[in-house]
Amino acid sequence: MEDTMRFKRFLKEENLPTPWCPGCGNGQILKSACQAFEELNFDKRQVVIVSGIGCAGRSAGFFDMDSVHTAHGRAIPVAEGIKTANENLKVVVLSGDGDLLGIGGNHLLHATRRNTPISIICYSNEIYGMTGGQVSPTTRLNTKTVTTPEGNKDCPVNVQAIIKAHNCFYARSTTFHLAHLKKSIIEALRHPGLSFVDVICQCIVNNGRRVGFKDAFEMLMYYKNNYKINDNTELLKENEIGITRWTSA
């Protein structure tokens, strides 16, 4: 085995392949998280993974570490509970945009207010993937979904503003920019307070195809051409990805 595959030690190989669709970006985020753990040389007994419900929410099931698959929207309070009970643990939330920002949005608001030292990795596929492609809190304006056949008329939630309002760590990346994604997760895991990594990722089956992408590769090329890396700003613009500057209060 080449060194590039050492991250596999964090996964239960007998639980693979994942049930995700061919080309789904979720696997790429799962992999990047493990690569970040590997690079930080984490001890498996030192990390706990918490997920909610949804395609992204399945993530907790593949780790060879203590993991909790919670009820829909409740990953953050469970993670906060674990951290409060044992502050020596690294508690990492891996869940979807619908789970974290829709039904669980209130928990995010209060966890950032408390600045609980947990890391949250959000699979932002801009859709409710698991239930068939309904509009989600991150769906862009005018995007067609199963529940917005004429295009979404509501403004997507400004996650960055919520996280930054309480002076927590915010980074945004995509499943095309893999080196940047890994770096964002590493920086989030190193952050002393609450950290949030917003990962733009492809749901080809219940979102991409409807909006006109041929396959997952085409969505990755769209991320490549549409997003510019800016790691030297306090606030990212819409077409930027980056690790935003953070100053301790």
Next chain:
Amino acid sequence: MARQRKGEVAINHNYCKRCNICPQFCPTKNLEIVGGKLVSYDRCIACFACERYCPDLAIEVVKIYHVETTPAG
């Protein structure tokens, strides 16, 4: 001398979902889905793009090291 391949692509067919991401990233057209199965040819330059972009851990690239043979002088 024919160009030597620099990598061996090990494909785990139990994990591969034939999403067709890796063939489109490969700079040497070394990968292709043929008859519903991912196949690898002998043009690998060991750039690791396929392994990196595979969302399903189905690919491991192993570098091949060729020993230089220089005529004894």
